[in-house]
Amino acid sequence: MAEAAKNLLDVDELVVHFPTGRAGQVVHAVNHVSFAIAASQTLGLVGESGSGKSTIGRAITRLIQPTSGHIRFDGLDVAKMTPAAFRPLRRDVQIVFQDPWGALNPRLSVRRLIEEPIALHMGMSASDRRAYADDVAKRVSLSTQLLDRYPAELSGGQLQRVCIARAIATSPRLIVLDEPTSSLDLSVRAEILHLLAELKRDTGVTMLFISHDLSTIKLICDKVMVLYLGSVVERGDTQDVFGNPAHPYTQSLLSAHLSADPRQKMNRHVLKGEIPSAIELPPGCNFAGRCPVALDTCSLQRPPLLPVQGGEHLAACHRISDGGNRLVLAP
Amino acid sequence: MTMVVTSATPSRVERIVNRVIGVSRRSVVASIGVVILSAFALIAIFGPALVGVDPVHPYLDAILAPPSGRFWFGTDGNGMDVFSRVIYGTRFAFGIALPAVAVSLLIGVPIGLVCGYIGGTIDEITMRVMDAVRIFPTIILALAVVAAAGPSLINVVLVIGILDAPVFVRVVRAEVLALRSSTLVESAVAAGNPTWRILFVHLLPNAIQGATAQVAVRAAWAVRISATLAFLGVGIQPPTPEWGAMIRQGAELMSGGQWWVAVFPGCALILLVFGFNLLGDGLQDILDPRRKVSAR
Amino acid sequence: MSLLQVDNLHTHFVTRDRDNQVRTATALNGVSFALADGEVLGLVGETGAGKSLTATSIMGLLRPPARIVEGRISFGGRTLTDMPPDELNALRGNEIAIVVQSPKTSLDPLMRIGDQIVRVIQAHRRMERTEAYQRALKMLAAVGIPDPERRAQALPHELSGGMAQRVLIAMALINEPRLLVADEPTTGLDVTVQAQILDMLRRLVSEMGMASLVITHDLGIVAHYCDRVAVMFAGRIVEIGPTAAVFGNPAHPYTRALIGSAPENFSLAAGRPGRGEPPNLYALPPGCHYVDRCPLADSRCAQMPPLVSVSAGHEALCHKATVTTHG
Numbered sequence: 001m002a003e004a005a006k007n008l009l010d011v012d013e014l015v016v017h018f019p020t021g022r023a024g025q026v027v028h029a030v031n032h033v034s035f036a037i038a039a040s041q042t043l044g045l046v047g048e049s050g051s052g053k054s055t056i057g058r059a060i061t062r063l064i065q066p067t068s069g070h071i072r073f074d075g076l077d078v079a080k081m082t083p084a085a086f087r088p089l090r091r092d093v094q095i096v097f098q099d100p101w102g103a104l105n106p107r108l109s110v111r112r113l114i115e116e117p118i119a120l121h122m123g124m125s126a127s128d129r130r131a132y133a134d135d136v137a138k139r140v141s142l143s144t145q146l147l148d149r150y151p152a153e154l155s156g157g158q159l160q161r162v163c164i165a166r167a168i169a170t171s172p173r174l175i176v177l178d179e180p181t182s183s184l185d186l187s188v189r190a191e192i193l194h195l196l197a198e199l200k201r202d203t204g205v206t207m208l209f210i211s212h213d214l215s216t217i218k219l220i221c222d223k224v225m226v227l228y229l230g231s232v233v234e235r236g237d238t239q240d241v242f243g244n245p246a247h248p249y250t251q252s253l254l255s256a257h258l259s260a261d262p263r264q265k266m267n268r269h270v271l272k273g274e275i276p277s278a279i280e281l282p283p284g285c286n287f288a289g290r291c292p293v294a295l296d297t298c299s300l301q302r303p304p305l306l307p308v309q310g311g312e313h314l315a316a317c318h319r320i321s322d323g324g325n326r327l328v329l330a331p
Numbered sequence: 332m333t334m335v336v337t338s339a340t341p342s343r344v345e346r347i348v349n350r351v352i353g354v355s356r357r358s359v360v361a362s363i364g365v366v367i368l369s370a371f372a373l374i375a376i377f378g379p380a381l382v383g384v385d386p387v388h389p390y391l392d393a394i395l396a397p398p399s400g401r402f403w404f405g406t407d408g409n410g411m412d413v414f415s416r417v418i419y420g421t422r423f424a425f426g427i428a429l430p431a432v433a434v435s436l437l438i439g440v441p442i443g444l445v446c447g448y449i450g451g452t453i454d455e456i457t458m459r460v461m462d463a464v465r466i467f468p469t470i471i472l473a474l475a476v477v478a479a480a481g482p483s484l485i486n487v488v489l490v491i492g493i494l495d496a497p498v499f500v501r502v503v504r505a506e507v508l509a510l511r512s513s514t515l516v517e518s519a520v521a522a523g524n525p526t527w528r529i530l531f532v533h534l535l536p537n538a539i540q541g542a543t544a545q546v547a548v549r550a551a552w553a554v555r556i557s558a559t560l561a562f563l564g565v566g567i568q569p570p571t572p573e574w575g576a577m578i579r580q581g582a583e584l585m586s587g588g589q590w591w592v593a594v595f596p597g598c599a600l601i602l603l604v605f606g607f608n609l610l611g612d613g614l615q616d617i618l619d620p621r622r623k624v625s626a627r
Numbered sequence: 628m629s630l631l632q633v634d635n636l637h638t639h640f641v642t643r644d645r646d647n648q649v650r651t652a653t654a655l656n657g658v659s660f661a662l663a664d665g666e667v668l669g670l671v672g673e674t675g676a677g678k679s680l681t682a683t684s685i686m687g688l689l690r691p692p693a694r695i696v697e698g699r700i701s702f703g704g705r706t707l708t709d710m711p712p713d714e715l716n717a718l719r720g721n722e723i724a725i726v727v728q729s730p731k732t733s734l735d736p737l738m739r740i741g742d743q744i745v746r747v748i749q750a751h752r753r754m755e756r757t758e759a760y761q762r763a764l765k766m767l768a769a770v771g772i773p774d775p776e777r778r779a780q781a782l783p784h785e786l787s788g789g790m791a792q793r794v795l796i797a798m799a800l801i802n803e804p805r806l807l808v809a810d811e812p813t814t815g816l817d818v819t820v821q822a823q824i825l826d827m828l829r830r831l832v833s834e835m836g837m838a839s840l841v842i843t844h845d846l847g848i849v850a851h852y853c854d855r856v857a858v859m860f861a862g863r864i865v866e867i868g869p870t871a872a873v874f875g876n877p878a879h880p881y882t883r884a885l886i887g888s889a890p891e892n893f894s895l896a897a898g899r900p901g902r903g904e905p906p907n908l909y910a911l912p913p914g915c916h917y918v919d920r921c922p923l924a925d926s927r928c929a930q931m932p933p934l935v936s937v938s939a940g941h942e943a944l945c946h947k948a949t950v951t952t953h954g
Contacts, residue, residue: 048818048820049817155904155905156674158904185674185844185905186885187673187884187885187888190887190888190890190893212817212818215889215890215891216890218890218891219893220895252819253819256821257818257847258847258851259889260891261891262850262851262871262874263875270822270826271822271823
């Protein structure tokens with residue numbers, strides 16, 4: 001999608017397939033996904049298990065090798081780079097994981113963990129590095145007392161701050177966040193989201209925010225992309241997608257969310273069945289098997305990603321043209 | 332066990348005692364092992380100075396003398412004091428076991444790290460070589476090497492060390508395989524670590540638990556093997572006071588009723604190996620992350 | 628008379644550290660509540676609040692170093708806390724059943740799931756295997772597993788997360804318990820699957836007329852599936868009452884903070900929320916445990932807070948809680 005401003009990240013026809021060990025069989029994790037993120041924007045990637053959202057995050061940060069497609073970071077295609085060639089770029093592309101306990105080496109002190117990316121990319125003297133790490137810790141509201149402790153002594157929220165500190169230490173231009181608050185308690189989630197919003201405001205960093213939690217996405221993302229079984233089903237500005245969801249899956253997903261308010265009546269469409277296997281993709285639309293408004297054509301032809309009402313809100317559904325994509329939500 | 336040492340303001344001694352009790356509660360087995368090994372270590376260091384009797388001095392007036400007030404463990408066929416020889420022999424036991432294990436670690440751990448992380452053909456080939464080394468009967472190989480290269484201490488240490496390295500390769504590799512796809516490694520890669528740092532800074536300290544527990548077990552094995560080699564006439568030669576050689580000499584005398592020449596070094600050998608094994612078992616228990624120590 | 632009555636439950640973890648000193652984690656500090664027949668009570672709180680521990684204490688599944696040090700639990704008039712183990716065994720899986728969070732690790736990996744359900748039946752009923760197997764198949768259908776005859780032959784690793792959770796629910800409900808304890812029953816499952824399972828569970832629970840204790844950290848589940856809710860913090864219930872009352876008029880500062888931290892309830896434009904470090908169970912403050920984080924704390928909080936009756940059936944453990952005249 002050609003945009004007037006230059007995009008920081010441009011993903012074109014990304015395909016990631018994993019071997020299953022059986023000859024001829026692959027897991028179709030990501031199938032021809034294309035999107036772009038403009039500088040300083042936050043794009044949300046929403047989906048359930050098998051949607052490919054985490055895989056996309058790892059492909060962009062080259063923790064896995066894409067099967068085909070292009071990943072252009074500021075114009076430079078990194079999809080086919082060797083790990084060694086990509087390593088210097090890690091200064092500019094960082095990632096925060098879902099599990100802060102698992103992501104931090106328990107044998108290293110918090111200070112050494114924060115200093116690590118600085119030491120790897122920023123060529124400073126030891127004392128400069130120390131002062132710089134103190135500064136980064138302050139920016140994530142991590143008390144300097146904690147710097148000399150070890151991960152086992154910190155709480156989940158504090159550990160995730162350490163992970164964010166590691167991610168921002170080199171002032172990267174793009175940060176991928178893979179479910180950064182899903183393992184944390186409610187009150188801690190709020191703090192971390194506030195922290196991320198502040199970082200966004202103060203540094204203008206571009207973010208790719210991966211989550212299955214719609215209310216979190218709504219809070220922090222400018223644009224959102226909905227994935228199902230490795231393909232994009234809907235994409236656009238957050239208020240468009242949340243306010244006027246076009247794809248039946250998006251509508252169902254939004255309706256399934258339980259609000260923390262008993263007065264709000266549940267108005268849901270409960271989908272039948274489960275997410276099918278990604279090894280043998282159904283022909284036509286991936287969602288046809290569970291879609292309440294599917295027609296015969298839906299199982300035969302893959303729907304293209306087209307604008308819903310002109311503009312930048314896109315969805316991939318055959319029924320949009322005849323208006324049959326609206327789900328009736330029962331209380 | 333309800334040992335508790337408390338007082339209003341514990342003195343330094345009380346605190347140390349409490350710390351010892353607290354740590355040993357983690358594993359009684361390991362604690363007993365430590366006690367045994369510490370006793371032997373003290374004997375190895377201070378024993379020879381305290382004994383005063385030359386272990387290779389033949390008392391020609393008391394050949395094959397049974398245990399008495401003068402010779403606590405009796406004398407052997409050359410008239411040498413068995414007690415003094417057992418004490419001096421402790422140095423040889425440690426002097427072979429510990430360096431041999433060190434050799435195994437230095438060879439085995441890096442290979443395990445690299446094979447586990449890199450995988451692929453290198454891993455396959457290396458593991459097949461390791462399997463071959465492990466399958467081969469150790470004694471025969473050790474005999475062959477020592478016979479060819481000479482029965483020196485260094486040769487014995489190297490042979491035992493090299494032959495035992497595959498154990499550490501296997502143990503470290505298994506832990507690295509488990510960690511290879513973990514968030515820990517992903518995070519290290521994402522931060523921009525080169526492979527060598529991932530192996531030695533991030534993987535090694537977290538993949539070493541199995542190897543640590545194995546150290547004591549392999550030390551026990553090394554002591555046994557060196558005693559066996561000496562027993563077979565290879566390795567350390569008499570009149571050097573090494574337990575295996577002593578047992579060899581004493582074995583022939585058992586039927587004649589002179590039991591003390593073989594039994595005392597034999598007991599020492601069993602006890603030391605036992606100590607190492609207890610420590611190894613106990614360490615495996617302690618290092619198991621699922622443990623919780625309850626107060627009873 | 629209540630089906631389940633928990634009175635002043637105190638559960639501690641007593642260990643010795645490396646310096647041989649006894650350390651006690653006071654994980655439950657006087658938990659009291661009652662559950663009537665057919666009622667669904669939600670137990671909500673953050674990590675370390677003691678929700679799961681309450682369930683394990685009730686079920687009699689505590690292992691050393693955890694022990695109940697004070698308090699009484701009674702079920703259907705019988706006291707559970709001093710019941711001999713074999714009597715407790717007869718109750719568990721029979722009149723009191725539990726569904727836990729990670730189904731894959733709770734199922735026997737080597738036994739087909741149909742057989743596992745039969746095993747639960749035969750542990751508590753005298754029944755021929757063929758009849759038990761038929762009951763198992765019916766239950767599998769009732770929990771929404773398609774093609775039950777074929778699925779009953781499957782091994783746990785062949786099932787998806789949602790399927791495995793349904794099997795666990797089938798095993799829990801097969802002997803028609805009077806009380807179902809559901810500990811984070813849908814955490815980790817996809818949102819769309821979660822909706823299916825919660826609806827199914829609610830329907831079955833109401834059809835079978837059983838009472839249910841639902842433990843979760845998800846406020847949405849509590850808001851829409853529970854009749855009453857109990858909010859826990861540092862081993863105490865700080866607020867309890869009908870769901871609408873507690874959500875509509877939260878009386879305890881922690882409840883307010885918890886509801887306020889749900890993403891749909893806060894805006895990033897508003898200032899930073901207060902710091903929320905988890906309480907240290909080895910050294911809780913005397914009096915109110917929430918005092919270090921509470922924006923309303925004063926000197927009276929150093930004493931044990933009173934249980935204030937805010938409105939009908941709605942109580943809060945805070946001396947600042949005010950009584951509302953209209954519920």
